[in-house]
Amino acid sequence: MKANDPSVTWIEEPKLGLAGKMYLPLFVQGLTTTTKHLFGPKVTVSYPEVRPKIDNPLIYRGVHRLNKDEKGRVKCVACFLCATACPAHCIDIVGIESPWPDREKYPQSFTIDELRCIYCGMCEEACPVDAIELTSLFDLTGRSREEMIFDKEKLLSVYDQTKDAEPMKSASLGGTL
Amino acid sequence: MSIDWQSLMAPLIVPLVKIALLVFGLMTAAAYLVLLERWMAAWVQDRLGPNRVGIPLTRIKLFGLGQPLADGLKFIFKEEYTPAHVDKALYILAPLSIMAAALAIFAVVPFGSVLPLDLPGMGGQPIQLVVAPNVDVGMIYVFALSSIAVYGVILGGWASNNKYSFLGGLRSSAQLIAYEIPLGLGILGVVLAAGSLRLDAIIMAQAETGLWFAFTQPLGFSVFLIAAFAEAARLPFDLPECEQELIGGYHTEYAGMKLLLFLIAEFLHMVVAAFLIVILFLGGWHFWGMSVPADDLITWPQAILRILVLMAKVLAVILFFMLVRWSWPRFRFDQLMNLAWKVMLPLGIVNLLAVAAVVEYQHDGNGGGVALPILVGWGVALVGWILAASLAPLHTDNRPRMEVMQPPEFEPEGVLSR
Numbered sequence: 001m002k003a004n005d006p007s008v009t010w011i012e013e014p015k016l017g018l019a020g021k022m023y024l025p026l027f028v029q030g031l032t033t034t035t036k037h038l039f040g041p042k043v044t045v046s047y048p049e050v051r052p053k054i055d056n057p058l059i060y061r062g063v064h065r066l067n068k069d070e071k072g073r074v075k076c077v078a079c080f081l082c083a084t085a086c087p088a089h090c091i092d093i094v095g096i097e098s099p100w101p102d103r104e105k106y107p108q109s110f111t112i113d114e115l116r117c118i119y120c121g122m123c124e125e126a127c128p129v130d131a132i133e134l135t136s137l138f139d140l141t142g143r144s145r146e147e148m149i150f151d152k153e154k155l156l157s158v159y160d161q162t163k164d165a166e167p168m169k170s171a172s173l174g175g176t177l
Numbered sequence: 178m179s180i181d182w183q184s185l186m187a188p189l190i191v192p193l194v195k196i197a198l199l200v201f202g203l204m205t206a207a208a209y210l211v212l213l214e215r216w217m218a219a220w221v222q223d224r225l226g227p228n229r230v231g232i233p234l235t236r237i238k239l240f241g242l243g244q245p246l247a248d249g250l251k252f253i254f255k256e257e258y259t260p261a262h263v264d265k266a267l268y269i270l271a272p273l274s275i276m277a278a279a280l281a282i283f284a285v286v287p288f289g290s291v292l293p294l295d296l297p298g299m300g301g302q303p304i305q306l307v308v309a310p311n312v313d314v315g316m317i318y319v320f321a322l323s324s325i326a327v328y329g330v331i332l333g334g335w336a337s338n339n340k341y342s343f344l345g346g347l348r349s350s351a352q353l354i355a356y357e358i359p360l361g362l363g364i365l366g367v368v369l370a371a372g373s374l375r376l377d378a379i380i381m382a383q384a385e386t387g388l389w390f391a392f393t394q395p396l397g398f399s400v401f402l403i404a405a406f407a408e409a410a411r412l413p414f415d416l417p418e419c420e421q422e423l424i425g426g427y428h429t430e431y432a433g434m435k436l437l438l439f440l441i442a443e444f445l446h447m448v449v450a451a452f453l454i455v456i457l458f459l460g461g462w463h464f465w466g467m468s469v470p471a472d473d474l475i476t477w478p479q480a481i482l483r484i485l486v487l488m489a490k491v492l493a494v495i496l497f498f499m500l501v502r503w504s505w506p507r508f509r510f511d512q513l514m515n516l517a518w519k520v521m522l523p524l525g526i527v528n529l530l531a532v533a534a535v536v537e538y539q540h541d542g543n544g545g546g547v548a549l550p551i552l553v554g555w556g557v558a559l560v561g562w563i564l565a566a567s568l569a570p571l572h573t574d575n576r577p578r579m580e581v582m583q584p585p586e587f588e589p590e591g592v593l594s595r
Contacts, residue, residue, distance in 0.1 A: 021566040030504035034221045038500070044225040 057136035057166045061119045064112050064150070065158035067131050067168055074156060075131035078105040082123035082132050090116035091123060110152040114140060133169060135162045195308045199283055207444040208245035210495065215244075217499040255433040260337075263430060267336035272431065272438035275329025279445035282322045284308045285315040286452050287377055289484035290462050293475050303475060306484070307377070316364055316374040319453065320357075323408060326446060327353040330417060330427050333439065337430035345426030348510065349410065349417035355517035356407035356414075362525025363401025366394050366532040367457045370550075380461030384469045386547065389460040393550040396528040396558035398458045400521050405450040407517070410443065412502040419507060451494040455487065459494070462487040520565045531557040 001008065019025055045052045054060050067075045078095025090113040098106040123132050135158060142148040150158075212227065219226025230243035259268065289306035305311075312318060327350055334346020367390050368374055371382035383389050391398040407414040418426030425431075428439045455461060462483035463469070470479070508516065535550050 018563065018567065022562060023566070026505065031500070034500055034504045037223055038217070038220045040223060042220070042225050043223045044219075046225070046228075 054136045054138070058169050060136040060138070061121045061124075061134040063114065063135050063137040063140050063158060064117070064123070064155060065133055065135050065162060066110060066152065066155040067133060067159055068156060073100065074106060074110075074152065075129050076107045076110060077103045077129055077131070078107045079128060081126040081128060085122040085126035086117075087120060087122060088116050088118045090114075107152060110155060112150045112155065113148065114142075114150055115145060115148045130168060135166055137162065191304060192308060195306070199288065199308060200280065202288075203280065203283065203445060203448070204441070206448065207441045208249060210444050210448070211248065211440075212241065212244050213495075214499050214502075216241075217496070218503065221500070221503040249437075252433060252437040257433040257435070260430055262338045264336040264338065267332050268430075269435070271329050271333035271336055271427075272435045272442070273329075274332065275326055275442040276438045276445075278322050278325040278329065279442040279449070282319055282445075282449050285312045285318050285376060286449065287380070287456070287461070287487075288452075289487060290377075290380075290480060291475055292480050293477060305377070310377075312375065314374050315376045316368060316379075319376075319449075320361065320364070323446075323449070324353070324357065326442070329439075329442065333431070334427035337427070339430050341423045341425075342427050342429045345417045345423045345429070348423075349427060352407060352410070352414065352416060352513060352517075355514060356404045356521070359400050359517060359521035359525045360404035360408055362522070362529055363397045363404060364457065366390075366397035366525075366528050369529070369532050369536055370394070376456050376461075380456055380463065381469075383460045384463035384467075387463070387465055388547055388551070389458060389463070391458040393554045394458075394528060394532060395554055396524055396561055397532070399558070399562075400525045400528060401458065402454060403516070404521060405454060406498070406501070407513070409446040409450045409498075411447060411498055413505045413507050414513065415507060416510060416513060447495065447498055448491070451491045451498065454494050455490040459490055461490075524561050524565055527557060527561045 069075050076093075077098075078093055080093055080095070083089075083091040083093050092109075092111045092113075093107050094109045095105040096108045098104055100106070119134065121134055124134050132155075137158070140148075216226040226241070227244045228241040229238060230241055230247045231238040232243060233246070259265065285307060287305070287307045291303040291305050293303045330349040330353075331346045334342045334344075334349070337343070367379060370390060370393065371379040373379060373382070410417050417423075418428070423429070428436055431439060464486045467482065467486070468479070531553055532550075535553050539549065
């Protein structure tokens with residue numbers, strides 16, 4: 001585009017007044033702004049002592065959990081939709097025939113490699129029975145890689161840990177329950 | 178023949194104690210000023226700042242007061258790396274010279290008034306809280322050594338054999354030379370009014386009248402203040418080391434203890450500037466309501482109060498330095514030079530002339546009292562500032578403009594017809 005293109009609008013800068021030339025407005029502005037912030041409220045969260053507040057746990061994507069139904073059984077039906085949807089291939093399921101009459105299969109083992117996971121939430125979206133969900137636990141640490149591979153029992157225990165603070169999301173989000 | 182060792186040793190020991198106190202105090206102060214600088218930066222930016230490091234090996238945090246210790250240890254244990262392409266001798270000399278010059282300035286800077294200690298061998302005189310008391314050319318000494326500081330910067334930039342360092346050194350030399358002149362003009366007004374180059378005499382002159390020179394020479398004060406910011410290379414005049422353009426400026430190639438020397442020297446320059454501002458223009462250890470007895474009649478409470486007042490003022494000025502850092506954007510280099518040569522230099526001369534005229538008028542026994550210098554000072558400041566602003570504005574517009582950006586008319590006929 002050339003400088004004299006008709007679509008270019010040229011704007012003249014407003015002229016500086018005497019006060020502006022004397023550097024006074026800038027002087028006062030700068031000093032008042034910094035002084036205001038000097039004594040103003042601080043935004044830093046002193047992390048280990050103060051926990052950051054998670055605004056909406058419903059949409060936060062933290063550590064996974066496997067939900068349980070009313071009878072305390074794992075809700076998962078081993079359909080492999082989450083493992084298929086997972087872009088990081090971090091979900092490994094072994095499905096066997098279910099002992100219960102209301103479903104055909106259930107997971108004999110269900111492991112998630114939390115180090116490999118990218119916390120995208122696709123598994124949660126893919127799940128037809130709302131069995132897998134992401135909680136708002138964000139500070140996941142471990143001492144070894146093995147420790148970070150969560151098996152079915154661990155994922156169920158995450159549910160037990162978080163069910164009171166974070167009830168299953170499905171109903172309010174238009175899920176199947 | 179018995180020699181009175183005690184009275185011979187006292188004149189030796191007293192300065193040594195003063196030097197030890199001063200160096201220790203300055204090093205500690207520089208370390209804690211780094212912490213203060215980081216706190217101020219954090220608070221202005223709505224953060225908390227360093228508040229974790231406390232007493233080592235315990236969980237006591239003490240608001241982060243252990244941070245300077247950790248920083249110092251970090252610098253000491255860093256690898257003392259010397260790049261292969263540097264000029265070795267100058268590379269080592271640069272931080273040494275800048276540090277030596279920065280420390281030597283404090284020889285004539287009073288860090289209090291006097292102490293009523295009657296030591297044998299001192300002739301019953303109270304101890305003056307200056308390393309080198311009674312230097313009649315104190316102001317000139319300060320000036321000479323602060324000029325030497327620029328050698329460290331230029332040497333560092335040159336020896337580093339790095340374009341960014343070299344540019345930083347060049348900028349620094351141009352800037353320091355330009356701002357020495359308004360700095361000197363600001364000082365001259367004070368020297369004329371006080372009638373002495375001695376820093377303690379200048380404080381005394383302000384204490385006796387109770388009129389700090391900032392009130393009688395507001396123009397000289399603002400010229401000196403701005404020039405002092407530029408001399409200490411503090412924002413908004415930190416062009417020698419502006420990170421966005423020059424990485425680190427003249428100390429880009431330095432690491433470990435040598436870098437630490439540069440950084441401490443920079444903080445010492447700021448401390449010197451703060452001391453000079455307080456001593457020359459803000460009354461030194463004087464505060465209204467304090468009695469001003471002669472030096473040999475001073476009592477202990479008065480002596481300690483003077484030290485406290487001086488230090489409080491210096492700290493306030495340093496806090497102002499740190500607040501200013503976050504308040505205004507850095508000047509462009511042409512604006513920097515415009516400010517020095519077209520604004521500060523004329524204003525300094527005008528202030529000097531006004532002070533000289535008032536001093537000469539009152540010297541001849543004409544009246545006017547204290548009101549005349551104040552009236553003249555503020556009148557000159559107002560008129561001078563307005564004139565400087567309207568005649569030589571810092572505002573240089575080099576943004577694209579329609580008539581400038583028009584492409585030249587291209588006429589192909591001549592080429593085609595040939």
